[in-house]
Amino acid sequence: MNDWSARDIQKWEYVPLGPFLGKSFSTTVSPWIVTMDALEPFRTQGPAQNNILPYLQESGAASYDIDLEVLLKTKNLDKPHRISKSNFKYMYWSMTQQLAHHTSNGCNLRPGDLCGSGTISGDDKDSYGSMLELTWKGANPLKLPNGEERKFLQDGDTLILSGSCKGDGYTIGFGECSGTILPAL
16 A cells, blocks of 8 residues: 655644645555465564553564565656665554554544555665655655656656565565556646
């Protein structure tokens, strides 16, 4: 799933509100559903957590080892170029913690509701999960193989997200999640 961000809106909202309207205008979803049972062999420990409220405390492995990749295809690139490679195990908050927090104020949750994890970034530059991070707010443009640079996505750019878990002799894929930026009308 890609919950697209409108940087111009999100930049204004980020402090003090956090992402709100900047995240509410478009979502792209992969055509595949992977069950929690299928993910069970890939359960792993997430990052160490500090000062966690009691209702969010967990014990044991609460994350998943899911390789993630982001490709960028521009109008002038012959083929998509990888701009990020990360892993779901870097998420600070587990899926169960996010769901518990989501409902802690009485907000209902129903079967079929779609919940995103938020940006998934690793520790090094090649594993950052957003253009804002990858380009350091536009100060360090991405250099593409054809000489183009990107500070942020442009009209006509296609972003392709994919995820997979690799087991002993098998792979569970999440399918491609792809979207193209179209000009505003």
